[in-house]
Amino acid sequence: MLSFFRRKKPQTPADAAKPGSAQEHYSVEELAAAFPNTDEGETVAEPVTEPAPPASAMEPVPAEIIAAALEVEPTATVAAAEPVETTPAAPAPAGKPGWRERLRGSGFARSFSGLFSRHPRLDDDLLDEIETALITADVGVTATSQLIEDLRRRMKAREFADANALLAALRGDLLAMLAPVAQPLQIDTQAKPFVLLTVGVNGVGKTTTIGKLAKRFKDENRPLMLAAGDTFRAAAVAQLQAWGDRNGVPVVAQGQNADAASVAFDALQAAKARGTQVLIADTAGRLHTQQGLMAELGKIKRVLQKLDASAPHEVLMVIDGTTGQNALSQLRQFHAAVGVTGLVVTKLDGTAKGGVVFALAREFGIPIRYAGIGERPEDLRVFDAEAFVDALLPENLGA
Ligand SMILES: Nc1nc2c(ncn2[C@@H]2O[C@H](COP(=O)(O)OP(=O)(O)OP(=O)(O)O)[C@@H](O)[C@H]2O)c(=O)[nH]1
Numbered sequence: 001m002l003s004f005f006r007r008k009k010p011q012t013p014a015d016a017a018k019p020g021s022a023q024e025h026y027s028v029e030e031l032a033a034a035f036p037n038t039d040e041g042e043t044v045a046e047p048v049t050e051p052a053p054p055a056s057a058m059e060p061v062p063a064e065i066i067a068a069a070l071e072v073e074p075t076a077t078v079a080a081a082e083p084v085e086t087t088p089a090a091p092a093p094a095g096k097p098g099w100r101e102r103l104r105g106s107g108f109a110r111s112f113s114g115l116f117s118r119h120p121r122l123d124d125d126l127l128d129e130i131e132t133a134l135i136t137a138d139v140g141v142t143a144t145s146q147l148i149e150d151l152r153r154r155m156k157a158r159e160f161a162d163a164n165a166l167l168a169a170l171r172g173d174l175l176a177m178l179a180p181v182a183q184p185l186q187i188d189t190q191a192k193p194f195v196l197l198t199v200g201v202n203g204v205g206k207t208t209t210i211g212k213l214a215k216r217f218k219d220e221n222r223p224l225m226l227a228a229g230d231t232f233r234a235a236a237v238a239q240l241q242a243w244g245d246r247n248g249v250p251v252v253a254q255g256q257n258a259d260a261a262s263v264a265f266d267a268l269q270a271a272k273a274r275g276t277q278v279l280i281a282d283t284a285g286r287l288h289t290q291q292g293l294m295a296e297l298g299k300i301k302r303v304l305q306k307l308d309a310s311a312p313h314e315v316l317m318v319i320d321g322t323t324g325q326n327a328l329s330q331l332r333q334f335h336a337a338v339g340v341t342g343l344v345v346t347k348l349d350g351t352a353k354g355g356v357v358f359a360l361a362r363e364f365g366i367p368i369r370y371a372g373i374g375e376r377p378e379d380l381r382v383f384d385a386e387a388f389v390d391a392l393l394p395e396n397l398g399a
Pocket residue numbers: 027029030031033200201202203204205206207208209230233236284285286346347348349350371372373374375379
C-alpha cells in the first residue's frame with residue numbers, strides 16, 4: 001500500500017533539481033510524523049464528519065489513497081497540551097528537555113566537543129580553534145569574525161580568568177545573536193481566520209511541519225482548517241487530507257495540478273464562512289532560483305488579500321537545517337517574493353551543522369518560530385534560544 005507514496009517523477013524543474021527526489025519513498029517515520037495518530041491501532045480512515053467546504057473547492061482524494069496513507073505505525077503521541085485561551089501559541093509541551101540529546105550529532109556540537117580540553121590555555125590558538133569550529137559549523141564568515149573579534153578584544157583586556165570564562169562569554173555572545181529572533185508565533189484571534197502560509201524549497205519538511213503544527217493547534221482547541229496547496233505532489237494532498245479526516249479538521253483541496261492560488265482562495269472563503277480561527281495553507285516546494293514559481297507565491301498572496309487585505313498573517317518559511325549557507329540565498333529570494341515573517345528550521349537533529357541558525361538571525365533578523373529536532377510531532381519545538389545554544393556548546397570544558 002505504501003507504494004502510493006513513492007515520490008512521483010519530477011513535475012517541475014525544482015523537482016528535477018532535487019537529488020534523489022524522483023524515486024524516494026516515504027518512510028514509516030515520515031508518514032507517522034505527518035499524521036500523528038491519536039487512536040492507536042486504528043488504521044482505517046473514518047468517513048469525514050465535518051461539513052464539507054463549498055463543493056467547487058473539494059475534489060476528495062479517493063478513499064483507498066487515504067486508507068493507504070493511514071497504514072502506518074503509530075508513533076509516540078504528544079503529551080496533551082493545556083487548552084490555550086490566550087493569544088500566544090503555547091510552548092512545546094515537552095519543554096527544554098531533549099534539545100541536547102537531539103542536537104548532539106550536529107556539526108556544531110561535534111566541533112566543540114573536546115575543543116576546550118584539547119586547548120585549555122587562554123591564547124590565540126584557542127581562538128583560532130573556536131574560529132575554525134564556528135566556520136565549519138556554518139555560522140558564516142561574517143558572524144564568526146564578529147564573535148571572534150569580540151572574544152579577542154576581551155581576552156586582551158584580561159576579562160577572562162580562564163577558558164571557562166571565555167566559554168561563558170561565547171555562550172553569551174551566541175545567545176545575544178539569537179535573542180532578537182526567538183519570538184514565538186502569536187495567533188491573532190481577531191483575524192478571522194489567522195492565515196498561515198507555508199513556503200520553502202522542495203523537501204525541507206513543509207507538509208510534515210503543517211501536520212505537526214495542526215496537531216499543536218488542535219491540542220490548543222483552535223478551530224482549524226488546512227488548504228492543500230502543494231498541488232504538484234499528489235502525496236502532499238493525500239497527507240493533509242488523511243490527517244484532516246482522522247482528526248476532524250477540514251481540508252480544502254482541488255487535487256493535483258490545480259491552481260494553488262485558487263485552492264488558497266477557496267480555503268479562505270470556506271474558513272471565513274465557518275468562523276475558523278486558523279487556516280494553514282501548504283504550497284509546493286520550489287527552488288528560489290525559479291522566477292516563475294517564485295512569482296506564483298506573490299499571486300497566492302494577492303489572491304488571499306482579495307478576501308482579507310491583512311492576509312496572510314504569517315508567511316512561514318521552512319528551512320532545512322542541513323542546507324548550510326545556501327539557506328541564506330533561499331531566504332533572500334523567498335523574502336523578496338512573498339515577505340517572509342517567520343522561520344521554521346527543520347532537521348536540526350540530523351546531519352545539520354546548526355550554525356546556519358546564527359547566520360540567518362544575524363543577516364535577516366526574521367523571527368525563528370519553531371525548530372524541528374526530530375520526526376515526532378513533539379519534536380517541532382517553539383524556538384528557544386537558550387535551549388538551542390546550550391545544546392550546541394559543551395556542558396563542561398572537558399566534554
Ligand atoms: N529528522 C528530521 N526529519 C524531518 C524533520 N522535519 C521534516 N522531516 C522529514 O523531511 C522529509 C520531507 O518532508 P516533507 O514534509 O515531505 O517536505 P516538503 O517540504 O513538504 O516536500 P515537497 O512537497 O517535496 O516540497 C520527511 O521525511 C520528513 O519526515 C525534522 O525536524 N527532523
